[in-house]
Amino acid sequence: MYSKEFFTRLYRTMYTIRVFETRCVKLYRQGAIRGYLHSYVGEEAIATGACAAARPQDYITSTHRGHGHCIARGGDLKRMVAEITGREPGYCKGRGGSMHIADLSTGNLGANGIVGGGIPIGVGAAMGAWIRGDDRVAIVFASDGAANNGVFGESLNFAASLRLPFILVLENNQFAVSTPIEQSTAEPELFRRGLGYGIHSERVDGNNVLVVYERTAEAIEACRRGEGPILLEAVTYRQAGHHVNDPGQYMPKDRLEYYLSRDPLKIGKDLALSKGGLKEHALQRVEAEVEREMDEAVEFALNSPEPSVEEFLREVEIY
Amino acid sequence: MATRPEESVAAPAAGRTIMYREALNEALREEMRRDPRIFLMGEGIGERGGSYKVTVDLLKEFGPRRVIDTPIAEASFTGAGVGAAITGMRPVVEILFVDFALLAMDQIVNQAAKVRFMTGRQGHVPLVIRTQGGVGNGLAAQHSQSLEALFYHIPGLKLVMPATPYDAKGLLKASLRQDDPVIFIEHKLLYLTTGEVPTGDYIVELGQADVKRAGSDVTIIAWSAMVLRSLQAAQKLAEQGIDAEVLDLRTLVPLDRARILESVRKTEHVVIVQEAARRGGVASDIASIIQAEAFDYLDSPIEIVAGKNTPIPYNLALESACVPQEADIITAARRAVYAD
Numbered sequence: 088m089y090s091k092e093f094f095t096r097l098y099r100t101m102y103t104i105r106v107f108e109t110r111c112v113k114l115y116r117q118g119a120i121r122g123y124l125h126s127y128v129g130e131e132a133i134a135t136g137a138c139a140a141a142r143p144q145d146y147i148t149s150t151h152r153g154h155g156h157c158i159a160r161g162g163d164l165k166r167m168v169a170e171i172t173g174r175e176p177g178y179c180k181g182r183g184g185s186m187h188i189a190d191l192s193t194g195n196l197g198a199n200g201i202v203g204g205g206i207p208i209g210v211g212a213a214m215g216a217w218i219r220g221d222d223r224v225a226i227v228f229a230s231d232g233a234a235n236n237g238v239f240g241e242s243l244n245f246a247a248s249l250r251l252p253f254i255l256v257l258e259n260n261q262f263a264v265s266t267p268i269e270q271s272t273a274e275p276e277l278f279r280r281g282l283g284y285g286i287h288s289e290r291v292d293g294n295n296v297l298v299v300y301e302r303t304a305e306a307i308e309a310c311r312r313g314e315g316p317i318l319l320e321a322v323t324y325r326q327a328g329h330h331v332n333d334p335g336q337y338m339p340k341d342r343l344e345y346y347l348s349r350d351p352l353k354i355g356k357d358l359a360l361s362k363g364g365l366k367e368h369a370l371q372r373v374e375a376e377v378e379r380e381m382d383e384a385v386e387f388a389l390n391s392p393e394p395s396v397e398e399f400l401r402e403v404e405i406y
Numbered sequence: 407m408a409t410r411p412e413e414s415v416a417a418p419a420a421g422r423t424i425m426y427r428e429a430l431n432e433a434l435r436e437e438m439r440r441d442p443r444i445f446l447m448g449e450g451i452g453e454r455g456g457s458y459k460v461t462v463d464l465l466k467e468f469g470p471r472r473v474i475d476t477p478i479a480e481a482s483f484t485g486a487g488v489g490a491a492i493t494g495m496r497p498v499v500e501i502l503f504v505d506f507a508l509l510a511m512d513q514i515v516n517q518a519a520k521v522r523f524m525t526g527r528q529g530h531v532p533l534v535i536r537t538q539g540g541v542g543n544g545l546a547a548q549h550s551q552s553l554e555a556l557f558y559h560i561p562g563l564k565l566v567m568p569a570t571p572y573d574a575k576g577l578l579k580a581s582l583r584q585d586d587p588v589i590f591i592e593h594k595l596l597y598l599t600t601g602e603v604p605t606g607d608y609i610v611e612l613g614q615a616d617v618k619r620a621g622s623d624v625t626i627i628a629w630s631a632m633v634l635r636s637l638q639a640a641q642k643l644a645e646q647g648i649d650a651e652v653l654d655l656r657t658l659v660p661l662d663r664a665r666i667l668e669s670v671r672k673t674e675h676v677v678i679v680q681e682a683a684r685r686g687g688v689a690s691d692i693a694s695i696i697q698a699e700a701f702d703y704l705d706s707p708i709e710i711v712a713g714k715n716t717p718i719p720y721n722l723a724l725e726s727a728c729v730p731q732e733a734d735i736i737t738a739a740r741r742a743v744y745a746d
Contacts, residue, residue: 146493148489177526178525178526178528179524179525179526179528180526180527181526182523182524182526183524183525183526187524187525189521189524189525189528189529190528191492191525191528191529192528196489196492196493196529197521197524197525197529199517200516201512201516201517204485204512204513204516204517206482206485207481207482207483207484207485207486207488207489207513208485208486208488208489208492208513208517209489210482210485210486210489211485211486211487211488211489211490211491211492211493211495211497212489212490212492212493213489214474214486214489214490214495215489215490215493215494215495216493217471218445218471218472218490218495219495225489237481238481238482238485238512241477241479241481241482241483242482242485242486244477244479244482245476245477245479245482245483245486248477249474403561
């Protein structure tokens with residue numbers, strides 16, 4: 088029922104995120120990237136599946152672990168790498184960096200350095216659509232850590248009271264920095280919290296891109312019918328530490344191995360081969376194309392100028 | 407178009423006398439008619455018309471999608487204002503008391519103030535946060551603060567504090583016609599004050615201080631409710647032979663340095679009056695600007711009359727003791743001009 092192109096697109100997006108993150112970690116080790124870098128490796132199916140279900144005019148808000156969302160919305164790899172390496176042609180002219188990449192042209196209102204910070208911003212994007220009477224929806228990506236922050240509850244309640252076209256995709260990767268979810272809450276099944284606010288809420292397999300796609304597509308349709316908001320808890324696992332310099336030794340080995348065996352790319356590939364009827368060599372061609380594109384993006388970024396200090400200092404006068 | 411300060415002192419021909427809260431109501435109504443992107447949200451602003459009656463009857467005219475009653479949840483509805491603003495709307499978020507803005511500081515400081523900068527100017531946040539501060543009559547420590555210094559300190563926010571109905575209307579309209587987040591702080595003791603306001607459309611541009619009383623002996627710099635108190639003090643000073651100029655800053659960000667320095671160079675004596683607690687206040691920053699840029703003109707040390715470094719007490723006598731009174735301003739001005 089889905090086309091070859093559909094599965095190719097999903098696999099390409101997931102593979103792009105994987106290659107992007109892997110390459111960025113390398114660039115970080117080489118000193119080309121500073122500050123913090125939070126890898127989305129292991130969680131690719133969520134951004135990919137959810138964004139594939141949305142229209143270009145819909146909105147998303149992202150997180151500090153936000154490269155995957157930007158890519159899944161169709162972000163330009165060149166401008167992304169340029170931003171993360173602090174260059175002038177980057178999305179934010181080198182002023183934002185990894186934690187603040189935004190791409191308004193794809194409706195990506197931005198990553199966020201504050202855990203939970205993007206949730207009410209997504210409520211506002213949905214509210215604007217509701218006031219204007221257009222059929223856009225806002226998809227907010229937030230983490231299990233954000234679910235314990237005040238704005239999570241406030242925003243769900245507020246969005247529910249107005250029945251806004253608002254979808255909260257809770258990426259439950261089971262760690263808030265280093266604290267396991269079982270330790271930070273007495274109810275680790277986070278979707279149950281949405282039920283308390285009178286919101287349709289469900290738990291989905293966050294490592295299966297097709298499941299995420301289908302549940303999000305249903306959620307979007309419901310929102311366009313005025314039956315929002317909706318909470319989707321996508322269960323997944325971080326395949327590494329919190330950020331590039333966190334070895335993640337606190338992560339139990341057996342659990343990590345279990346989730347590595349359920350790697351979203353592996354699952355996505357199997358789906359493409361079995362349900363999509365794609366051949367192995369077709370996917371290898373996709374992989375080669377993505378790697379070439381990434382090579383070009385890195386080369387572009389590293390050959391791009393850094394922002395002008397003089398121009399920056401002229402700019403700060405207005406603040 | 408900029409409105410010259412003189413026009414706001416002299417009564418315009420088409421003017422009527424209305425209350426500060428009515429002037430704000432008119433600004434919202436007229437701007438909402440002009441621009442369908444403008445909508446309001448806050449606690450009890452719909453049917454009830456707001457605690458200080460600024461949004462009276464707006465629900466009737468604009469309906470529940472443009473005048474939205476929110477839960478008591480400042481962080482989320484302020485954040486919703488940020489998100490709506492980034493996506494092309496022009497929200498006016500009402501925070502009932504500036505004290506409650508502290509619940510929304512992440513959204514104000516980390517989000518609204520930084521979006522334009524952090525996104526490399528892809529996005530902007532045309533959000534107006536209307537709130538009110540200052541002492542009332544015994545509202546005590548959590549409903550009486552003057553917190554402008556917190557916002558003044560944050561790059562990326564504009565900060566507006568009108569003292570008169572004319573300025574309140576013109577500044578609110580101007581705030582709704584520009585693209586950056588504005589913290590618009592009204593004063594609870596000003597809502598029932600009256601003043602001349604023309605019937606036609608006008609704005610007061612942000613960043614223009616206003617000489618509310620011209621004088622030659624000493625410059626009294628003030629904003630918000632302290633402008634009225636300074637004008638009363640100036641009246642008394644005049645009876646004592648001291649001709650004070652009262653400069654109403656109207657907006658603290660942008661700050662009208664040029665007009666401050668112009669007045670200082672003329673009078674050579676300065677009193678800065680702020681209701682907020684003295685420590686780390688805006689007055690200190692203004693004093694530092696004056697001493698750096700007009701040092702040679704000063705004939706006496708800059709006087710700062712400010713609130714005491716204390717939470718605001720409930721008892722009325724104690725409350726009066728911790729914010730500047732007319733007598734304090736007079737004393738400071740006399741000291742500045744070596745009158746005693």
